[in-house]
Amino acid sequence: MMYFSWIMSILTGIGMPLFALFISRMFNSFGPAKSPEDTLKTVT
Amino acid sequence: MVACGAFVGLTGFFYWYISLKFADTMARRTKENFLESVLKQESAWFDANNSNELAARMTKESMSICKAVGEKPGLLLQAAGMSICGLTIGFTLGWSLALTMLAIVPVMSIVGIIFSSAGATKFAKSLKAYGQSAGYAEQALSAIKVVVAFGMESCEVTNYSKYLSISKQMGRKLMFNSALAIALFIGCLFGSYAYGFFMGGLWIDRGYYNSAYGRVYQGGDILGVFWGVLFGFFALSTSIPHIKAITEGKVAGKQTYDIIERVPNISPSSGKDIEVKGSIEFKDVNFYYPTRTDNMVLKNFSCTF
Numbered sequence: 001m002m003y004f005s006w007i008m009s010i011l012t013g014i015g016m017p018l019f020a021l022f023i024s025r026m027f028n029s030f031g032p033a034k035s036p037e038d039t040l041k042t043v044t
Numbered sequence: 045m046v047a048c049g050a051f052v053g054l055t056g057f058f059y060w061y062i063s064l065k066f067a068d069t070m071a072r073r074t075k076e077n078f079l080e081s082v083l084k085q086e087s088a089w090f091d092a093n094n095s096n097e098l099a100a101r102m103t104k105e106s107m108s109i110c111k112a113v114g115e116k117p118g119l120l121l122q123a124a125g126m127s128i129c130g131l132t133i134g135f136t137l138g139w140s141l142a143l144t145m146l147a148i149v150p151v152m153s154i155v156g157i158i159f160s161s162a163g164a165t166k167f168a169k170s171l172k173a174y175g176q177s178a179g180y181a182e183q184a185l186s187a188i189k190v191v192v193a194f195g196m197e198s199c200e201v202t203n204y205s206k207y208l209s210i211s212k213q214m215g216r217k218l219m220f221n222s223a224l225a226i227a228l229f230i231g232c233l234f235g236s237y238a239y240g241f242f243m244g245g246l247w248i249d250r251g252y253y254n255s256a257y258g259r260v261y262q263g264g265d266i267l268g269v270f271w272g273v274l275f276g277f278f279a280l281s282t283s284i285p286h287i288k289a290i291t292e293g294k295v296a297g298k299q300t301y302d303i304i305e306r307v308p309n310i311s312p313s314s315g316k317d318i319e320v321k322g323s324i325e326f327k328d329v330n331f332y333y334p335t336r337t338d339n340m341v342l343k344n345f346s347c348t349f
Contacts, residue, residue: 001062001066002062002063002066002113004058004062005058005059005062005063005066005118006059006117006118006121008055008056008058008059008062008118009055009059009063009118009119009121009122009125010121010122010124010125011051011052011055011125012052012055012056012059012122012125013121013122013123013124013125013126013127013129013279014125014126014129015048015051015052015055016052016126016129016130016275017126017129017130017133017271017272017275017276018048018129018133019045019048019049019271020130020133020134020267020268020270020271020272020275021133021137021268021272022045022048023045023264023267023268023271024137024264024265024267024268024269025264025268026045026264027262027263027264027267028262028263028264028265029264030263030264032259032260032262
């Protein structure tokens with residue numbers, strides 16, 4: 001059981017930074033960054 | 045992301061539940077075995093070991109063992125997994141920005157060391173002063189009739205207050221140092237956020253090439269690299285106290301199991317029913333306590349029961 005808990009703790013440790021990867025993917029899915037001038041051109 | 049969150053929550057629950065349950069069982073068994081072993085020891089052993097300290101030792105050492113076998117190894121493995129995974133993600137998503145982010149590591153390390161060691165010396169001195177003043181109070185209260193008979197009340201109060209004022213001074217310095225360390229730590233944390241996002245903004249503005257994706261850096265890359273490196277570094281920096289706790293647990297375990305495994309020189313229960321007949325004769329017996337070998341208690345003692 002102790003070894004099982006250690007495996008669980010490693011998985012917890014690996015799981016947390018994966019959020020960074022998913023957040024990165026999510027933001028990139030919005031497309032490349034635009035400058036305020038470009039955004040204004042799109043709106044107007 | 046939701047699935048990842050649920051997965052981390054589940055693994056975290058299993059880890060904490062099993063490790064705490066295991067540590068609790070271990071601490072209970074250690075205490076039982078310790079007490080059983082202490083009660084079996086011969087009288088001479090209590091001359092060399094202060095019996096008043098044994099109860100406190102049992103609690104303190106079993107707590108150290110409990111931590112060392114329970115939550116701490118798991119936390120250390122968790123930190124290892126987190127740092128490897130975090131740094132890998134950070135460097136995979138954009139190595140050039142990740143390298144730039146590493147510039148905050150020395151500053152954060154220094155602040156982390158200051159934060160963890162702030163006031164440790166002052167705290168120890170404060171505890172010592174408290175102990176000394178408590179010692180005076182205990183001494184005075186246990187012999188209160190003598191103190192009153194000689195009119196030494198004010199003298200005892202002065203002695204008691206003398207160490208309390210040292211403790212008060214140390215307490216003030218401790219609070220000041222702790223406040224300063226917390227302020228430094230929070231300032232450094234938010235400073236690292238500012239630095240990370242400033243550099244990320246610069247990378248996007250200058251249109252630096254990200255070889256990981258074969259295009260210029262985007263906002264998502266910056267976030268991924270920043271949080272990956274930060275997770276990795278924080279996990280590394282938090283693993284030092286876990287190593288310390290495991291080492292302390294090992295030392296406590298050695299001391300405790302030395303007592304648990306000690307075979308008494310005179311066993312109170314041999315496990316056999318012995319029928320005693322006749323008389324007991326002492327002839328030319330010499331005896332001294334093991335801790336006071338120069339003070340002979342019995343010399344050529346002879347007697348028959």
